Amino acid sequence: MSRQHSLSRRITMTTIAYLFAFMIFFPVLWMIITSFKSEIDAFALPPKFLFFHWTLENYITVQGRSNYPLFAANSVILAGGATLLGLLVGIPAAWAMAFAPTKNTKQILLWMLSTKMMPAVGVLMPIYWIFLKLHMLDTHIGLIVILFLGNLPIMIWMLYTYFKEIPVEILEAARMDGATRWKEIVFVLAPMAVPGIASTVLLNVILSWNEAFWTLNLTTTSAAPLTAFIASYSAPEGLFWAKLSAASTMAVAPILLLGWFSQKQLVRGLTFGAVK
Amino acid sequence: MATQETRLAARLLAAPSIGLLFVWMVVPLAITIYFSLLNYNLQTSVTTPFVGLSNYYYFLTDPAFLTSIMNTLLLVGAVLVITILGGLGMALLLDQPIWGQGFARIMVISPFFVMATVSALIWKNLMMHPVFGIFAWIASLFGAKPIDWFGDYPLTAIIIIVAWQWLPFAALILLTALQSFDQEQKDAAQMDGAPPIPFFFHILLPHLARPITVVILIETIFLLSIFAEIYVTTGGGPGLASTNLTFLIYQTALLQFDAGGAAAGGLIAVVLANIVAIFLTRLVGKNLEG
Numbered sequence: 001m002s003r004q005h006s007l008s009r010r011i012t013m014t015t016i017a018y019l020f021a022f023m024i025f026f027p028v029l030w031m032i033i034t035s036f037k038s039e040i041d042a043f044a045l046p047p048k049f050l051f052f053h054w055t056l057e058n059y060i061t062v063q064g065r066s067n068y069p070l071f072a073a074n075s076v077i078l079a080g081g082a083t084l085l086g087l088l089v090g091i092p093a094a095w096a097m098a099f100a101p102t103k104n105t106k107q108i109l110l111w112m113l114s115t116k117m118m119p120a121v122g123v124l125m126p127i128y129w130i131f132l133k134l135h136m137l138d139t140h141i142g143l144i145v146i147l148f149l150g151n152l153p154i155m156i157w158m159l160y161t162y163f164k165e166i167p168v169e170i171l172e173a174a175r176m177d178g179a180t181r182w183k184e185i186v187f188v189l190a191p192m193a194v195p196g197i198a199s200t201v202l203l204n205v206i207l208s209w210n211e212a213f214w215t216l217n218l219t220t221t222s223a224a225p226l227t228a229f230i231a232s233y234s235a236p237e238g239l240f241w242a243k244l245s246a247a248s249t250m251a252v253a254p255i256l257l258l259g260w261f262s263q264k265q266l267v268r269g270l271t272f273g274a275v276k
Numbered sequence: 277m278a279t280q281e282t283r284l285a286a287r288l289l290a291a292p293s294i295g296l297l298f299v300w301m302v303v304p305l306a307i308t309i310y311f312s313l314l315n316y317n318l319q320t321s322v323t324t325p326f327v328g329l330s331n332y333y334y335f336l337t338d339p340a341f342l343t344s345i346m347n348t349l350l351l352v353g354a355v356l357v358i359t360i361l362g363g364l365g366m367a368l369l370l371d372q373p374i375w376g377q378g379f380a381r382i383m384v385i386s387p388f389f390v391m392a393t394v395s396a397l398i399w400k401n402l403m404m405h406p407v408f409g410i411f412a413w414i415a416s417l418f419g420a421k422p423i424d425w426f427g428d429y430p431l432t433a434i435i436i437i438v439a440w441q442w443l444p445f446a447a448l449i450l451l452t453a454l455q456s457f458d459q460e461q462k463d464a465a466q467m468d469g470a471p472p473i474p475f476f477f478h479i480l481l482p483h484l485a486r487p488i489t490v491v492i493l494i495e496t497i498f499l500l501s502i503f504a505e506i507y508v509t510t511g512g513g514p515g516l517a518s519t520n521l522t523f524l525i526y527q528t529a530l531l532q533f534d535a536g537g538a539a540a541g542g543l544i545a546v547v548l549a550n551i552v553a554i555f556l557t558r559l560v561g562k563n564l565e566g
Contacts (some may be wrong), residue, residue: 006373007294014374020366024443028390030410031398043408076358090294092289100286105424108294110557115301121525122542125535128306149300156293170561181285210391212504230393232506239402241408248394261390267385267448274511 017265028256035059035245042241043257055063057247067231068250075225075254079208083201086155089148091197095189099168109160112153112213119212122149131218133228138219146218147208155204158269162196199269202262209255304363305546311539318533332542335528341541343516343526345548351435352499353518363446370447371454372551376453381448388444392504398424399437400509414514430510430518437505442498446491453487454480493560502547521545 031050036040041052062068097105128137128145136142166189174188212227219228231249258265315327337342341374370380387395403410412422422454425433457480503522512527514521519527525545529538 012377013336013369013372014376015373017369017372017380018376020369021380021383024366024440025386025441026410027395027398027403028386030402031371031394034402044414044454047410047413086305089292097285100282102286104281108290110291112559113497114296114550114553115297116497117500117549118301118305119522119525119542119545119549120530121501121503121522122549123304123308123362124526124547125311125529125539126304126541129307130304149296150316152297165379181287206389210389212392216504217442227391227393227504230397233397244397250400251393252390255391256386257390260384263382263385267452270445270449270452 028252030051031245032249035249037242043243048221058242059250061243062233062247062250066232067081068229071224071226071229072250072254074140074223075209075227078143078147078223079145079205080199080224081140082151082208083204085144085148086152086204087197087201090152090155090200094156094163097156098160098166099165099171099231106239109157112156116150116153124217127214128217133155138221139225143215143218143223143225147213148209150214151204151207154207155200158200158203159193161198162269163193165196166192189264195265196269197261199265202258202266205267206255206259206266305543308539308542308546311535312543314539315535316534316537316539319350320533329534331536332544334520335537335540335544340519341544342520344521346499347431347518347524348500348520351429351438351502352496355439355499356433356495357565358435359442359446359495360488360491362439362443363450365447366443366447367450369456370451381451384447385444387441387477388448390441392441393508395441396437396505396508399433399440404433426510427514430514434502434505434509434518437509438499438502442492445495449487449491452485453484457483489560493556496552496556500552521548 035054035058036054036056037048038055039059042269044052097109097191131137131142134142170188171184172190174184210226210227212231215225215227218232219225230251231246233244311333313328314325315331316325320518367382370377370384374380401409404410406422406424406427409422410550411425415422423429461479501522503518503526506518506520506523507526510518512523516524521541525538525541528534528541
């Protein structure tokens with residue numbers, strides 16, 4: 001009797017959960033489906049969900065009109081560069097704050113996070129001006145620095161919450177065994193820190209990849225990432241939904257796939273230590 | 277554990293981050309303050325360079341300023357409420373014993389990976405178009421008149437888009453929190469015959485206080501500076517109906533070429549953001565202790 005009850009409850013719950021999950025997912029799915037339609041089918045009423053002539057023509061047109069690999073490569077360079085730089089500077093800081101906290105550590109962490117509260121638009125003029133003077137407009141390095149600094153607080157915060165979970169006793173034990181500080185870091189800390197670093201990297205790559213204020217305002221062509229690629233389609237393609245959808249799908253596909261495959265890692269990291 | 281030497285090493289290791297962030301905060305801010313005191317138009321040549329505080333005066337007394345503040349607050353507040361309530365609902369659903377939880381989770385998290393410009397374009401055209409959009413089609417199924425979202429309810433439309441982007445974030449953090457909630461505690465509560473509603477309010481909700489605080493903090497940071505969604509969909513209009521503070525400053529700077537006014541506005545935004553920051557960090561600091 002009880003099993004019957006739980007089975008029917010399970011069916012109901014699965015149905016409701018999938019219904020809502022599907023509603024949340026629908027716009028993404030609809031974008032992907034529309035990208036395979038002809039323009040006429042894209043505007044069909046009632047909408048054609050599955051039964052239409054599937055075509056790749058939009059992808060061919062989009063690639064022919066703008067050089068997708070160039071934009072994609074820029075996205076990879078910017079997101080990768082900013083993340084590497086962030087790790088280089090962020091890991092030591094997070095390590096220090098987690099293992100040798102002072103009474104100011106919490107204050108410093110909160111201050112770091114508060115620098116992210118500064119609206120980017122408030123400092124757009126000076127940054128643009130500095131970039132102009134230093135000839136850094138539309139360069140990879142300039143944007144990498146901006147994305148790196150923009151995400152550094154979140155990165156340190158995340159790494160800090162991970163490092164704090166590493167038990168101090170293990171370090172003490174290693175030290176008793178005569179491990180030097182370097183050995184301690186390489187052989188004891190690093191293996192325990194890898195999962196935390198991995199999810200920090202993931203979140204940072206996603207945030208850098210999708211950043212759409214600085215990348216739009218500080219690039220034109222040679223360092224322009226996929227956010228600029230899609231922005232160039234927003235105006236003229238407003239009337240061409242299938243092509244717009246194809247360009248959009250191309251812009252989000254890499255990060256969407258990365259996200260899907262690594263979501264377990266990512267979700268754990270996203271909680272910023274709020275879940276113990 | 278923390279010897280003198282360790283402490284010194286720790287200071288040295290943390291110094292680059294603190295130094296860089298300090299420079300990143302102070303240098304642009306100083307230049308902004310300097311610009312804000314000038315009559316600096318990017319189009320016309322400068323005539324009266326130093327104008328004191330008049331940029332602030334004009335920016336603050338412009339009726340657009342109050343409107344944009346109201347819109348900013350509405351946008352942030354509404355999105356926070358929708359994402360936390362919706363996210364909690366979704367998390368509770370996914371935490372039930374259901375089949376294929378992993379797949380459902382992948383569907384729910386997907387909007388989080390979509391860049392703001394793309395989601396705004398997709399919603400504006402494919403979903404909310406008053407004739408060919410999915411919403412218009414659904415309305416027509418029920419014989420209702422389709423809504424001209426961006427003409428009649430521009431701010432609501434943007435709230436819907438932004439809430440869609442951030443709901444996955446809230447849902448997944450809260451789901452992780454629910455899952456970390458001890459199964460034995462749940463079973464014990466059920467065994468005791470704890471009715472679901474008091475169980476939710478007295479046991480589950482307090483457990484979720486910390487994650488909810490973190491959701492509020494992180495979302496507010498990003499929501500205060502919403503830009504791309506407005507830029508792509510309404511351009512702040514019609515009139516000022518969907519102009520938030522970020523967008524107003526952007527307009528002052530790059531559409532009216534008023535660098536001085538934009539700098540003053542930027543500084544006001546920084547001050548307001550800091551007020552919110554102080555309030556939030558207090559809240560979070562309290563909740564993250566221990």
